[in-house]
Amino acid sequence: MTEDRRDDREAKHSRDSGAAGENGMVPPGRTAGKDAASSEAVAESVDSPRTVPPSAGRPGTESSDPEAGPAKGAAPAAERKAAGAARPAGPSKTAARSAAKKGESESPPDPREAPAKALLAEVLARIQATYPDVVEAAELTKFIPMFLIKRDAWRDVAAYLRTEEGLAFRYLEAMAGTDYPKEGYIEVVAYLTRIPEAITVGIKVRAPREAPAVPSLVPVFPGANWEEREIYDLLGVNFAGHPDLRRIMMPDDWHGHPLRKDYSPFD
């Protein structure tokens, strides 16, 4: 009980995060530049044995990924040698990463980066071969390839990624919608995963805020049903072709869409 009250207070005294940054697509070089350098500094200043939270499994750390093989094997092995005997005991992957952090001062190559880039290039090439001119942007978002798809082709590309041999991203891992009032659009993102290799790609689509409409993914991924209902409910995106587009969280007679940035409760 007391905790709840404290949370409320904290929530009240901080209400200034309305403004959006320049937040469309993130420049691909983000991880290599300044941010990586600053986290490097943090890493250097701690001297106890520790581990990187590997959460490694982004595309490529699993050995079943064909592209992962060389990158995983070659680079970390060299760094491990450099790190010497002082590194904490643990399996090679974790150790190799912390060794990589210590060993080099500039632009440490994350072992996940190379396979992710390869995956990005491969999937991009395959989409473009079948659907030319539908990918508006492609980049890595922290080791997950992300493709901005034209609205008309949204469902087609999702279906292509799901069924095409060699791609087979059959598992819709998550969907989310985000409101960008400054830019004037609402963005819907979907993460598709290949089971059991655990390789993930993201696709996203943008719809104008005034009348946001996006083709529904339910005919392709039945699991998108409630996710899309939630996005419809909270952000007001109309999913064309959805079999049962109703509010799911808010009451049916609710006014407005709460997750929009300019939402104010209706009295």
Add this chain to the structure above:
Amino acid sequence: MADIRTEEMLMNVGPQHPSTHGVLRVVVKLDGETIIDADPVIGYLHRGTEKLAEDLQYNQIIPYTDRMDYLAAMLNNYALVHAVEEAMDLEIPERAEYLRVIVMELNRIASHLLFIGTYLLDLGAMSPFLYVFQDRERIVQMFNEICGARLTYNYMRIGGVKWDAPPGWIDKVKAFVPHVRKTMGMLDDLVTGNEIFLNRVKGIGAYDADTAIAHSLSGINLRCTGLKWDLRRNRPYSIYDRFDFDIPVGENGDCYDRYILHLKEMEQSLRIVEQACDQIPDGPVMGKAPKFVRPPAGEYFSAIEGARGELGVYFVSDGKDKPYRLKFRRPSFLNLQLLPSLLKGQNMANLIAILGAVDIVLGEVDC
């Protein structure tokens, strides 16, 4: 017998009904005792966590995650801090990672114990419920000792954990492990072979792996179909690549498999806890995390294996100390989607058996 005319009837189950495990409402259309259609109505516990989070600093969001899946709050804590740490490339002290794994796996055991107790209670078996609560109570008390709360832990921080284990705590956990094994053996003897129980769950609510994948099911709801998909193994995070454990899978994808997998997974969690207690080093429990957590601008997605399935966190940062958008991929929410198609054509009495085996927590469904 040939032509008995029955009348269609709408029946309302919930939202205040003990076997809906919270405030779930299911509007069921019945023909006699056969379910023609079922429509889950959710949102009674919607608190707008995602909207609230947009006004909170990252560390202030952690207590809100406790209230999503309140039976496995440690895992929720971790899902959030892990997502932010990943985005910022933070390094976590070794001891903190071990403490996290120990409490997460203990929490998974507590959650699974509660599932078994309540599921059997739903099906009419009272005594297992009492036994599992004894063991769960001991876990909850250990959590109370390490973080001062029994249910809403608020234990993890970005960069580590808030408190080190009190003296003797690790030994206490170690001593607890064989105790749970004994309880599990007893449950197994008491329930698993019981003919009445088997008749209620064997072959009920079955689906195959393709259906499960298409509907984005995860956790035991996915593994019961025989598919080996556990993020701790398939996409290792934290230090799970250091432990030796198996991923038990089912065969038929029915309620029985989902029940038995909970038991089997507890055994694997116990193994992880044992290994972690043996390996845990000394050292700090909090890394060098900045006071104001500002992940670099961009969007991030990461997921962990929660007690009920894949618990994902998607967030968009604009470089400030509060998320621009935070979205939780809640396993209960997605697992519940399949319910209407599972219920169609079933006997009304099976509603409880099928719904119970999905293992939902409404705090997480509604978020």
